[in-house]
Amino acid sequence: MNALESVAAQELNRSIELEVIVVDNDKFASAEAICTRFRAAHPLVRLSYVQELTSGVSYARNRCLREASGKWIAFLDDDEVASPRWLIELHSTASAHHADAVFGPVLAKFCGPTPDWLRASRTHERARFASGTRIGWRDARTGNVLLNRELIKTAGEFDYRFAKTGGEDSFFFACALRSGARLVWCDEAEVHESVPLQRMTKRWLLQRAFYGGSTFTRLNVAIYGRHVYIVWAIHGAGMLLIYAFPALFSFILGRPKWIFYVQKMVGAVGKLIAPFSKFTVYGQK
Incomplete structure (x- = not known):
């Protein structure tokens, strides 16, 4: 509900018409009641609710694309809250930089006390750039994009192929x-997750580090071909060697950053086992 409320509170120019689409990827239609309450509270907001019965994030996102009717399509996850000028900042940046897609920062909002080791892990931190910066696919996500x-x-x-693992x-x-395509960053378009x-x-x-390492390798294989399995296997082995000592040293001394190094090692293991996971290279069967 918070995500929808933040969309309803957007500060928009009169020339922009807002269409809100909720795609429910739950067979039990858990979001339907939320949408009903939202419609009652915001009768002037044009909201469509659809249910996508095929489970998987790719199916849900593609259903969004098919249901949307506008020239510009923004994605916001259900656990995110957008700042009031989120859409207008994204749209302004797209116009100013002739961008095909504009991305903004996703800031973590912890639902409890954050211990030192959690902050030291930097798991929930994402890179930020100056507005107008062109970015690559590694920093391009749908959690905050127009x-x-x-x-x-x-x-x-x-x-x-990425419906169950993410990375789609x-x-x-x-x-x-x-x-x-021209992918551009807008640092003012903040959302909180x-x-x-x-x-x-x-x-x-x-667990996230392990599966993230595996998915990252599979992404590279899908983009560049199977030969990069060797590259990332060597990279993974090197990461294990590089981070083993600082991980052990930090743990013995009781420094919170030990979890950061261990995450790197676990991610490296994920890269090493990626060739053994069932996956089809893009364009092949």
């Missing part, structure tokens, strides 16, 4: 870059 509908014609839809957004924008308690544990952080 994209031109024309981009779909060149980048295609979100790839279903990075691959989408990598395809867009290949076709000459709630970090629940279950994502504030060492177990969750290390």
Whole structure:
């Protein structure tokens, strides 16, 4: 509900018409009641609710693309809250820099006390850039983005091979870059993401690092070909060697940053096992 409320509170120019689409990827339609309450509270907001029964983030995002009717399409996750000038800042930057897609910062909002080791891990921190900076696919995500509908014609839809693992957004924008798209950053378009308690544990952080390393390698294979498996396997082995000593040293001395080094090592293991996960290279069957 907070995400929808933040969209309803957007400061928009009169020339901009807002269309809100909620795609519910839950077979139990858990978001339907929320949308009903929102409509009652905001009768002037044009809101559409649809249910996507095929589970997976790629299916949900592609349903968003199919349901949207505007020239510009913005994505906001259900656990995020947008700042009041979120859309206007994204749109202004797109116009000023002739961008095909504009991205903004996602800032973590912890739902509980944050221990030193959690902050030292930097898991919930993401890179930020000066507004107008052109960015690559590694920093391109759908958690906070405004994209031109024309981009779909060149980048295609979100790839279903990443539906269960994530990374579908990075691959989408990598395809867009290949076709000459211009991806730009807008640092003023902030959104805040709630970090629940279950994502504030060492177990969750290390699991994320492992699967993140594997998905990152699979993304590179999908973009550049199978030969990069060797590159990232060597890279993973090197990371294990590089971070082993500082991880042990920090742990013995009781320094909170030990978790940062261990995350790097676990991510490296994920890169090493990536070739053994079932995956199809883009364009092949």
